[in-house]
Amino acid sequence: MAAELALTADAVRLGRTAADKADAIDQCGALLVELGAVEPGYVPAMHEREASVSTFLGEGVAIPHGTDASRALIKETALVVVQFPGGVDWDGNTAYLAVGIAASGDEHIGVLSALATVLSDPERAGRLRSASAPSDVLALLGSGAGA
Numbered sequence: 001m002a003a004e005l006a007l008t009a010d011a012v013r014l015g016r017t018a019a020d021k022a023d024a025i026d027q028c029g030a031l032l033v034e035l036g037a038v039e040p041g042y043v044p045a046m047h048e049r050e051a052s053v054s055t056f057l058g059e060g061v062a063i064p065h066g067t068d069a070s071r072a073l074i075k076e077t078a079l080v081v082v083q084f085p086g087g088v089d090w091d092g093n094t095a096y097l098a099v100g101i102a103a104s105g106d107e108h109i110g111v112l113s114a115l116a117t118v119l120s121d122p123e124r125a126g127r128l129r130s131a132s133a134p135s136d137v138l139a140l141l142g143s144g145a146g147a
Contacts, residue, residue, distance in 0.1 A: 007079055007141050011035060012134035014083045021095075024088045025050060025064045028080055028100030037078035038066075038102045045070030046100070056090045059125040061115070065101035077107040081137050083129070096129040114141045 013031060018024035029043030045066035049055065056062045066073070080100040087094040099115060101108055118124045118140050131137045 007081070007138055009134040009138060011078065011080045012083075012137045013081070014131060014134065014137075016082055016084055017086055018084050018088045021050070021062075021088055021090050022047065024062070024082065024084060024090075024095065024098050025100075027082050028064050028098050031080040031082065032078055032100055032102050035078055035080070037074065037076050039073040039075070042066050042070050042073040042102060045073065054091045056093045056095060057115075057119065058093075059119040059122070060087070060094060060096040060129050061099065061119060061125075062090050062095040062097070063099045063101055063112070063115075065103070071104050074102045074104045077103045077105060079108055081141070083131065083137075085130070 011031065013027070016027060018027060025046050026043065029038075029046050032038045032042065033040050046064050049065055049067045055064045079102075082098045082100065084096055084098070087096050088098075118128050124140060128137065128140050131140070
């Protein structure tokens with residue numbers, strides 16, 4: 001099995017709103033549950049992780065994920081992307097994109113590497129934050145995103 005994880009259109013939600021950071025994390029967690037990647041108990045673990053260390057990366061992006069102990073609740077490694085055009089307060093920063101992660105191994109590293117590459121380029125980071133179609137997100141974070 002390949003160590004690379006493919007991000008798919010059904011894992012991308014654009015144009016969402018969130019009342020606050022907790023709501024944004026709930027939306028990411030609910031999508032991971034909906035996709036069958038995690039047990040519902042993984043969502044509280046995402047909040048537990050956030051309480052111990054902020055998952056805000058910079059450039060308007062946060063990467064909420066569970067604790068090490070919650071890996072037992074992961075059925076399959078998956079990533080979800082939820083866009084909040086109006087922004088969400090994330091501990092004094094503004095997140096426009098939350099990339100929810102459920103990973104039991106290192107399959108997610110390729111997508112996170114692509115994310116880091118995109119975020120290092122302000123123009124591409126802006127395109128990711130303002131994407132209007134799941135295909136735009138896939139083009140930026142999918143295979144060859146670093147090209």
